[in-house]
Amino acid sequence: MLPRSIDLHTHTTHSDGSDTPEELVGKAARAGAVALAITDHDTGSGLAEGKRAARQFGIEFIDGIEISAEYSPGTMHLLGYCIDSAAIESDLVELKHARDQRNPQIAARLQELGMDIPYEEVQALAGGEMVGRPHFARLMIQKGYVGSIQDAFNGFLAKGAPAYVEKLRLSPENAIDLIHRAGGVAVLAHPYQLKLPSLDAVDDLAAELAGLGLDGIEAVYSRHSQEERSAYSEIARRHELLITGGSDYHGTYKPDLSLVAGKGDLDVPYHLLEEIKARASLRAR
Numbered sequence: 001m002l003p004r005s006i007d008l009h010t011h012t013t014h015s016d017g018s019d020t021p022e023e024l025v026g027k028a029a030r031a032g033a034v035a036l037a038i039t040d041h042d043t044g045s046g047l048a049e050g051k052r053a054a055r056q057f058g059i060e061f062i063d064g065i066e067i068s069a070e071y072s073p074g075t076m077h078l079l080g081y082c083i084d085s086a087a088i089e090s091d092l093v094e095l096k097h098a099r100d101q102r103n104p105q106i107a108a109r110l111q112e113l114g115m116d117i118p119y120e121e122v123q124a125l126a127g128g129e130m131v132g133r134p135h136f137a138r139l140m141i142q143k144g145y146v147g148s149i150q151d152a153f154n155g156f157l158a159k160g161a162p163a164y165v166e167k168l169r170l171s172p173e174n175a176i177d178l179i180h181r182a183g184g185v186a187v188l189a190h191p192y193q194l195k196l197p198s199l200d201a202v203d204d205l206a207a208e209l210a211g212l213g214l215d216g217i218e219a220v221y222s223r224h225s226q227e228e229r230s231a232y233s234e235i236a237r238r239h240e241l242l243i244t245g246g247s248d249y250h251g252t253y254k255p256d257l258s259l260v261a262g263k264g265d266l267d268v269p270y271h272l273l274e275e276i277k278a279r280a281s282l283r284a285r
Contacts, residue, residue, distance in 0.1 A: 004270035006035040009246025014046030016132030018251030021050035029057035031260040037062035042095040044085025069175040074195030079187040080179035082280035088182045098168030109163040133157045134253035187216040210239045220245025222262030
């Protein structure tokens with residue numbers, strides 16, 4: 001691990017992670033992180049707790065978020081850093097409402113497939129926090145329908161699978177604008193999930209998104225190979241975009257990914273965060 005390692009992509013119980021913000025920050029500190037961003041899906045509700053815990057553990061805290069955008073054939077997520085979530089609270093309430101409408105439909109589809117997965121039990125498993133597909137997967141494991149979270153997603157919950165239900169997504173332009181309205185820096189998350197056929201296609205998309213105001217690309221990511229990290233970093237530099245990185249830690253919901261270290265070979269250097277903060281400061285002027 002580098003002496004000043006950071007993690008800019010993590011999730012808590014406020015979306016689809018298994019750790020509370022305080023637990024996550026404590027684990028990051030024990031893993032040697034000097035800075036951490038919490039980037040829960042479509043919500044900033046865990047940021048205040050995370051910030052308090054960061055002061056307690058003596059590490060730098062970055063207010064973050066992850067927003068889904070309309071895209072096919074893969075998925076597109078936009079990470080926002082240095083945000084003021086209160087500035088976009090009404091937008092986030094609308095996204096949460098869309099999730100609240102989607103989740104019972106997932107439960108209904110699983111029941112149509114012969115599984116005893118009442119939505120009330122999924123909500124109880126989520127502990128009163130935002131319900132996500134990992135909570136469905138956990139209940140499916142508990143009831144013996146699948147052997148692992150990955151099995152649940154591959155067979156039933158992933159995009160295109162029998163129980164998948166599309167959710168409200170912003171256009172890429174609107175997702176970037178939402179992050180900017182919160183005073184944040186907008187970054188394309190894990191570009192491998194776009195499922196584009198070539199690096200040239202990624203390059204073309206990066207150029208298009210840069211024209212819409214995109215600030216950076218998450219090149220240093222747990223599931224990217226070293227070759228992909230280098231290639232995505234080069235694409236970012238070519239379009240004058242920031243390079244960022246993170247583990248995408250979800251706790252027990254993605255058990256192969258560790259905080260800070262990812263799959264064991266992740267090193268996100270602190271200077272990448274310095275560049276994000278510099279960009280955010282420019283936007284605030």
